[in-house]
Amino acid sequence: MSFIGRTYKFVKQENFDGFLLFAGAPPDRIEQILKFSPDHKLEKDGDTYTNIINYPDGPKETKFKSGEELDDVIGPEKYPIKTTYTVDGNTVIQTITAKPEQGTATFKREYDGDDLVVTITMDKWDGVSKRYYKAA
Numbered sequence: 142m143s144f145i146g147r148t149y150k151f152v153k154q155e156n157f158d159g160f161l162l163f164a165g166a167p168p169d170r171i172e173q174i175l176k177f178s179p180d181h182k183l184e185k186d187g188d189t190y191t192n193i194i195n196y197p198d199g200p201k202e203t204k205f206k207s208g209e210e211l212d213d214v215i216g217p218e219k220y221p222i223k224t225t226y227t228v229d230g231n232t233v234i235q236t237i238t239a240k241p242e243q244g245t246a247t248f249k250r251e252y253d254g255d256d257l258v259v260t261i262t263m264d265k266w267d268g269v270s271k272r273y274y275k276a277a
Contacts, residue, residue: 151178
C-alpha cells in the first residue's frame with residue numbers, strides 16, 4: 142500500500158461530463174465542475190482510513206472503515222448520500238447512493254505506482270468515465 146499518504150494530482154478526464162449529466166448535475170454547473178481538478182490523498186490510522194479531496198474552498202476529509210456504510214454529503218449544496226468504501230490491496234472502491242431511482246455510482250480507484258485511475262460507473266448508465274492522477 143505504497144499509495145497511503147501520497148498526494149495524487151489531477152491530470153485529465155474522459156467522459157466525466159457524461160457522468161455528471163446522467164447523475165443530474167445542473168447543466169449550467171457542468172462546465173465549472175469539469176474545470177475542477179482536485180488532489181487526492183488516502184491516509185490510514187489503524188483500521189480507519191481518511192479520504193482527502195482538496196476542493197477550492199478547502200479539503201473534504203471522509204473517515205471510514207473498509208466495508209462499512211456511512212452517511213456523507215457531496216457538492217456545495219451538501220446533498221446527503223450513503224457511501225461505502227472497500228479497500229482491497231491497491232484498489233479502493235467507493236459506492237454512492239444519492240438518488241435511488243438513478244442507481245448506485247461506483248468510483249473505482251486503482252493505484253499503480255505513481256498513477257491513480259478513477260473509473261466511474263452507475264447502475265443505470267451505460268457509460269464509463271475516467272479521471273487520471275499522478276503522484277506529486
